[in-house]
Amino acid sequence: xxxxxxxxxxxxxxxxxxxxxxxxxxxxxxxxxxxxxxxxxxxxxxxxxxxxxxxxxxxxxxxxxxxxxxxxxxxxxxxxxxxxxxxxxxxxxxxxxxxxxxxxxxxxxxxxxxxxxxxxxxxxxxxxxxxxxxxx
Amino acid sequence: xxxxxxxxxxxxxxxxxxxxxxxxxxxxxxxxxxxxxxxxxxxxxxxxxxxxxxxxxxxxxxxxxxxxxxxxxxxxxxxxxxxxxxxxxxxxxxxxxxxxxxxxxxxxxxxxxxxxxxxxxxxxx
Numbered sequence: 001x002x003x004x005x006x007x008x009x010x011x012x013x014x015x016x017x018x019x020x021x022x023x024x025x026x027x028x029x030x031x032x033x034x035x036x037x038x039x040x041x042x043x044x045x046x047x048x049x050x051x052x053x054x055x056x057x058x059x060x061x062x063x064x065x066x067x068x069x070x071x072x073x074x075x076x077x078x079x080x081x082x083x084x085x086x087x088x089x090x091x092x093x094x095x096x097x098x099x100x101x102x103x104x105x106x107x108x109x110x111x112x113x114x115x116x117x118x119x120x121x122x123x124x125x126x127x128x129x130x131x132x133x134x135x136x
Numbered sequence: 137x138x139x140x141x142x143x144x145x146x147x148x149x150x151x152x153x154x155x156x157x158x159x160x161x162x163x164x165x166x167x168x169x170x171x172x173x174x175x176x177x178x179x180x181x182x183x184x185x186x187x188x189x190x191x192x193x194x195x196x197x198x199x200x201x202x203x204x205x206x207x208x209x210x211x212x213x214x215x216x217x218x219x220x221x222x223x224x225x226x227x228x229x230x231x232x233x234x235x236x237x238x239x240x241x242x243x244x245x246x247x248x249x250x251x252x253x254x255x256x257x258x259x260x261x
Contacts, residue, residue, distance in 0.1 A: 003149075004166075027149075028143075029140065029220060033138070033139070058219070062185050063185055064140075064184075064185050112180060
């Protein structure tokens with residue numbers, strides 16, 4: 001299964017009622033902070049290999065699948081506005097938020113079935129699934 | 137210290153540039169392959185993680201429709217990823233990746249046979 005299979009998939013409740021479309025897939029990256037004080041520094045010498053610089057920065061480990069973001073209306077990109085509190089450029093956030101009101105995050109543990117054989121792909125949720133806040 | 141950072145696939149991962157350990161651009165992220173904890177098939181409701189970044193000749197299928205089998209797409213193991221920021225930076229050099237085999241094959245068999253094709257302009261300073 002790929003992320004591309006899940007994006008734009010139709011989401012159904014256990015009884016078959018349609019609740020929306022998968023607009024994004026959320027992951028939790030395990031990030032290891034670099035040793036020492038001061039945190040991340042800018043890369044100042046462009047001739048030095050990037051690997052020297054990345055060695056002093058946080059390092060990414062496994063990417064765990066957290067859940068699916070489901071929008072009841074539109075499958076279109078929503079630029080992340082409803083997931084953050086960014087307010088400009090006015091009126092783009094207002095319009096995008098209105099288009100995607102009702103968007104929720106559903107835990108991967110609450111997904112009962114993913115039918116990839118058909119087109120479109122259908123995601124069926126488990127009974128008693130919980131609608132969580134989509135905020136990042 | 138280890139902590140968790142939340143990212144969304146469309147916002148932070150898909151279509152991002154992949155850079156190798158030298159900062160050379162490799163490919164863009166076309167898709168992400170999901171696997172179970174022991175590398176088996178990802179199953180709904182159970183623990184799932186990203187197994188690999190899929191990079192591939194997606195232009196053809198984007199223009200003409202259809203889909204390439206995911207198992208046939210060139211991939212970069214997620215364990216080679218060192219940093220996720222504006223770009224996705226790897227801990228390995230692109231020469232070690234199978235994902236660039238078309239470019240490497242053309243370099244060795246086509247461009248390298250053109251007179252001057254093995255000349256490295258950056259080595260002249």
